[in-house]
Amino acid sequence: MKKKRAEIRDYFLKTYSLYEKLFELLKDEQSYYLTADPLRHPLVFYFGHTASFFINKLVLAKLIDKRINPVYESIFAIGVDEMSWDDLNQSHYKWPRIEEVRLYREAVKAKVLELIDTMPLSMPISWESPFWAIMMGIEHERIHLETSSVLIRQLPLEHVVPNDFWKVCPFDTPVVENSLLHVKGTTLRLEKKRDDALYGWDNEYGLHVKEVKDFKASKYLVSNAEFLGFIEEAVMKMSVFGMKRVGSGKRTKMPRCLCFGVKMRKGMRFA
Numbered sequence: 001m002k003k004k005r006a007e008i009r010d011y012f013l014k015t016y017s018l019y020e021k022l023f024e025l026l027k028d029e030q031s032y033y034l035t036a037d038p039l040r041h042p043l044v045f046y047f048g049h050t051a052s053f054f055i056n057k058l059v060l061a062k063l064i065d066k067r068i069n070p071v072y073e074s075i076f077a078i079g080v081d082e083m084s085w086d087d088l089n090q091s092h093y094k095w096p097r098i099e100e101v102r103l104y105r106e107a108v109k110a111k112v113l114e115l116i117d118t119m120p121l122s123m124p125i126s127w128e129s130p131f132w133a134i135m136m137g138i139e140h141e142r143i144h145l146e147t148s149s150v151l152i153r154q155l156p157l158e159h160v161v162p163n164d165f166w167k168v169c170p171f172d173t174p175v176v177e178n179s180l181l182h183v184k185g186t187t188l189r190l191e192k193k194r195d196d197a198l199y200g201w202d203n204e205y206g207l208h209v210k211e212v213k214d215f216k217a218s219k220y221l222v223s224n225a226e227f228l229g230f231i232e233e234a235v236m237k238m239s240v241f242g243m244k245r246v247g248s249g250k251r252t253k254m255p256r257c258l259c260f261g262v263k264m265r266k267g268m269r270f271a
């Protein structure tokens with residue numbers, strides 16, 4: 001069990017510091033307060049959010065009874081989901097200074113490490129196990145590693161700085177010819193049981209049986225090069241037919257430029 005505890009400790013520390021490394025891509029403190037996507041909070045929210053998530057879940061699971069910072073654990077708790085009830089009015093929030101959020105992250109880290117070292121641990125870690133909340137916090141931060149990197153990618157480039165840790169992919173291989181393969185229809189049965197050996201989010205559990213008709217699927221994973229062709233075609237259609245509303249619900253947005261596109265004097269290029 002000592003080995004397993006050390007493994008979880010290592011997984012937590014790697015995830016926590018990897019997430020912080022991502023924010024080193026921001027040029028300065030001001031960049032944290034920019035709203036990279038009009039349907040999301042500024043980046044400072046995501047910097048605090050993954051830490052406050054640990055505390056909120058640990059309180060909910062009654063594993064701790066004292067909050068670290070009740071104000072942060074409230075303002076960093078609720079993200080936005082493009083729903084009409086989401087509060088995106090930035091004048092309703094008073095975001096703290098980055099140095100303070102950094103100190104808060106340190107305090108959360110110390111608390112989580114203390115729990116990893118002292119809480120009772122038995123395998124397998126089930127929904128009822130105290131360690132479930134810890135694993136949930138780690139996997140949650142890993143999700144935000146992806147979503148926050150997309151948000152940083154959406155910032156104006158002058159707010160992003162190169163970083164040796166996050167190197168540009170060094171491989172550029174020729175595009176493989178892809179094709180569509182015929183797949184025969186069948187009855188699909190998707191099931192994840194509560195005692196499944198792998199961690200999952202609540203909506204992944206249960207049984208779903210579905211009749212699927214014949215369909216076609218690409219032989220290889222769709223590459224970035226193939227996807228670029230699709231985007232270029234979409235841009236062409238947008239300029240020919242005018243722009244359409246995107247998004248759902250009340251708060252739709254009218255794009256002036258595709259995400260990740262840089263508006264040029266003549267059309268658009270992809271950065």
Ligand SMILES: [Fe+2]
Pocket residue numbers: 049079140144
């Ligand atoms: Fe989240």
